[in-house]
Amino acid sequence: xxxxxxxxxxxxxxxxxxxxxxxxxxxxxxxxxxxxxxxxxxxxxxxxxxxxxxxxxxxxxxxxxxxxxxxxxxxxxxxxxxxxxxxxxxxxxxxxxxxxxxxxxxxxxxxxxxxxxxxxxxxxxxxxxxxxxxxxxxxxxxxxxxxxxxxxxxxxxxxxxxxxxxxxxxxxxxxxxxxxxxxxxxxxxxxxxxxxxxxxxxxxxxxxxxxxxxxxxxxxxxxxxxxxxxxxxxxxxxxxxxxxxxxxxxxxxxxxxxxxxxxxxxxxxxxxxxxxxxxxxxxxxxxxxxxxxxx
Amino acid sequence: xxxxxxxxxxxxxxxxxxxxxxxxxxxxxxxxxxxxxxxxxxxxxxxxxxxxxxxxxxxxxxxxxxxxxxxxxxxxxxxxxxxxxxxxxxxxxxxxxxxxxxxxxxxxxxxxxxxxxxxxxxxxxxxxxxxxxxxxxxxxxxxxxxxxxxxxxxxxxxxxxxxxxxxxxxxxxxxxxxxxxxxxxxxxxxxxxxxxxxxxxxxxxxxxxxxxxxxxxxxxxxxxxxxxxxxxxxxxxxxxxxxxxxxxxxxxxxxxxxxxxxxxxxxxxxxxxxxxxxxxxxxxxxxxxxxxxxxxxxxxxxxxxxxxxxxxxxxxxxxxxxxxxxxxxxxxxxxxxxxxxxxxxxxxxxxxxxxxx
Numbered sequence: 303x304x305x306x307x308x309x310x311x312x313x314x315x316x317x318x319x320x321x322x323x324x325x326x327x328x329x330x331x332x333x334x335x336x337x338x339x340x341x342x343x344x345x346x347x348x349x350x351x352x353x354x355x356x357x358x359x360x361x362x363x364x365x366x367x368x369x370x371x372x373x374x375x376x377x378x379x380x381x382x383x384x385x386x387x388x389x390x391x392x393x394x395x396x397x398x399x400x401x402x403x404x405x406x407x408x409x410x411x412x413x414x415x416x417x418x419x420x421x422x423x424x425x426x427x428x429x430x431x432x433x434x435x436x437x438x439x440x441x442x443x444x445x446x447x448x449x450x451x452x453x454x455x456x457x458x459x460x461x462x463x464x465x466x467x468x469x470x471x472x473x474x475x476x477x478x479x480x481x482x483x484x485x486x487x488x489x490x491x492x493x494x495x496x497x498x499x500x501x502x503x504x505x506x507x508x509x510x511x512x513x514x515x516x517x518x519x520x521x522x523x524x525x526x527x528x529x530x531x532x533x534x535x536x537x538x539x540x541x542x543x544x545x546x547x548x549x550x551x552x553x554x555x556x557x558x559x560x561x562x563x564x565x566x567x568x569x570x571x572x573x574x575x576x577x578x579x580x581x582x583x584x585x586x587x588x589x590x591x592x593x594x595x596x597x
Numbered sequence: 598x599x600x601x602x603x604x605x606x607x608x609x610x611x612x613x614x615x616x617x618x619x620x621x622x623x624x625x626x627x628x629x630x631x632x633x634x635x636x637x638x639x640x641x642x643x644x645x646x647x648x649x650x651x652x653x654x655x656x657x658x659x660x661x662x663x664x665x666x667x668x669x670x671x672x673x674x675x676x677x678x679x680x681x682x683x684x685x686x687x688x689x690x691x692x693x694x695x696x697x698x699x700x701x702x703x704x705x706x707x708x709x710x711x712x713x714x715x716x717x718x719x720x721x722x723x724x725x726x727x728x729x730x731x732x733x734x735x736x737x738x739x740x741x742x743x744x745x746x747x748x749x750x751x752x753x754x755x756x757x758x759x760x761x762x763x764x765x766x767x768x769x770x771x772x773x774x775x776x777x778x779x780x781x782x783x784x785x786x787x788x789x790x791x792x793x794x795x796x797x798x799x800x801x802x803x804x805x806x807x808x809x810x811x812x813x814x815x816x817x818x819x820x821x822x823x824x825x826x827x828x829x830x831x832x833x834x835x836x837x838x839x840x841x842x843x844x845x846x847x848x849x850x851x852x853x854x855x856x857x858x859x860x861x862x863x864x865x866x867x868x869x870x871x872x873x874x875x876x877x878x879x880x881x882x883x884x885x886x887x888x889x890x891x892x893x894x895x896x897x898x899x900x901x902x903x904x905x906x907x908x909x910x911x912x913x914x915x916x917x918x919x920x921x922x923x924x925x926x927x928x929x930x931x932x933x934x935x936x937x938x939x940x941x942x943x944x945x946x947x948x949x950x951x952x953x954x
Contacts, residue, residue, distance in 0.1 A: 339729075367929070387923065391926070391927070398930060400672065405921075409920055416913070488766070525736060532726070554783060571736060574733035574737045577733040
């Protein structure tokens with residue numbers, strides 16, 4: 303196996319991993335504020351992609367003009383989900399709330415292709431197809447740009463958590479009752495978290511939609527995002543960044559090396575294997591906090 | 598965690614341990630059982646094989662999953678994979694010339710053995726993380742089945758099930774396959790009805806409500822969580838074998854995808870967590886509503902000339918599963934079983950209005 307191919311796979315894997323990490327950041331945002339995993343994050347990314355496409359095609363806007371409108375729309379959608387569904391579930395066991403997000407994912411996965419048609423939608427960001435040559439290595443241009451945008455977004459999320467609103471949300475994640483009693487509006491903080499994670503999902507949906515087209519399969523990003531979030535430790539954004547790179551590289555190398563041996567499809571199973579190994583070896587991930595439980 | 602009977606009808610432990618606290622339920626179940634036994638001689642064969650048989654099989658599967666999710670409080674998003682393991686094991690054993698009864702049990706044991714490996718993750722983590730572990734299991738099992746020709750015969754292949762005999766009777770025709778499925782269903786139902794009265798069921802309930810507290814009073818959470826996984830996966834494997842032999846008649850990898858797992862989770866939640874009767878209700882609702890709704894949309898489209906695209910119609914089942922899960926979790930978290938229970942309680946005190954506020 304020549305090292306040029308391996309390096310090339312690894313470099314492309316880094317950027318793909320960053321693009322996965324963008325979906326995972328949404329999961330972490332929600333987990334950090336409300337302590338539950340959002341299994342609908344992949345479906346939200348799909349919805350973001352569809353929203354951008356719909357705005358662009360129904361109002362005849364260029365794609366870059368449609369993206370801000372779609373982002374605002376999706377922020378409202380996220381906040382609305384919290385208001386209509388999640389707020390009614392306060393006090394229910396965590397299993398029930400996870401099931402609710404799973405139900406949401408199934409609903410969206412049926413609703414959007416049903417309404418907009420299940421044919422693959424093309425979303426052209428105007429990125430040329432020709433790859434970039436870096437010495438001996440070929441790098442896919444759209445993946446490179448997507449990875450860089452993702453990196454910027456994830457860093458923005460990091461910065462956001464040091465702002466006033468971000469500190470408020472961290473307080474909510476630490477102790478909801480205590481933050482409520484010092485005057486923080488817990489519900490609003492959670493609604494903002496949902497809105498922001500929908501925004502992240504929209505950007506991810508646009509980037510992935512530009513590389514592979516928009517259809518229901520965008521919701522499969524969920525499993526990679528979960529692998530990254532769990533490996534990184536569910537409540538740590540630097541963890542997401544590192545885990546994203548690990549998962550991206552592992553996936554890229556596995557599909558490069560193992561696919562010829564078993565006949566394809568390893569790309570989809572790497573994430574599952576990583577989830578399982580993480581849970582068996584270090585359940586709280588690389589950077590996650592251990593939770594101490596009391597009876 | 599799930600629900601306790603309100604009202605003070607039963608105040609002694611002996612009463613609480615009865616199989617039928619209310620005689621009405623006993624009568625109802627007896628009537629339903631009698632109807633199911635005479636059904637093949639009354640109902641048309643088409644309805645028998647395309648409505649009653651899948652309902653029986655899917656109800657059995659929902660019971661197996663309900664044992665884990667309702668009785669033991671563990672979450673499992675990969676039950677379709679468990680059934681796949683059972684189905685493939687049983688079919689391969691039958692092809693190798695082993696009697697169906699043994700192949701079916703072996704399928705169950707195989708599912709339990711593999712399921713328990715993933716259940717081991719359940720011993721270290723719970724709730725959210727367990728959901729992830731089982732979701733990962735679904736994908737890994739899918740991948741293994743699809744990419745190892747020794748198991749599936751290739752990613753697009755399907756293996757035909759050879760004719761089998763069950764307890765010396767050849768399983769041919771609609772009526773006999775129906776009865777095989779009904780026997781398995783009855784056995785699983787009896788197990789589920791009785792397990793809540795035993796020390797096993799009570800230990801599981803303790804683990805479900807609060808596992809630390811259960812550990813404090815001397816219930817080994819390790820042992821009972823593992824046992825719950827083992828039992829549920831065993832039932833899943835057996836049902837997988839029944840599904841392959843009695844209904845599908847040939848197994849291919851795409852029959853046991855994530856969709857099946859989601860369908861089963863939806864059945865359990867819609868039916869009611871921890872309820873035996875609810876599993877039957879939930880299976881019926883989830884199986885038949887998409888068909889009814891699809892027919893309704895079809896007739897609306899043709900009668901009123903509405904332009905409803907085939908895309909929309911083909912996505913109706915998914916939308917409906919999602920909407921049903923969300924709707925029941927928001928408005929009736931204990932599912933159809935609780936609705937039935939409310940209705941029955943109302944009728945039990947019918948002439949008197951003190952049950953109402």
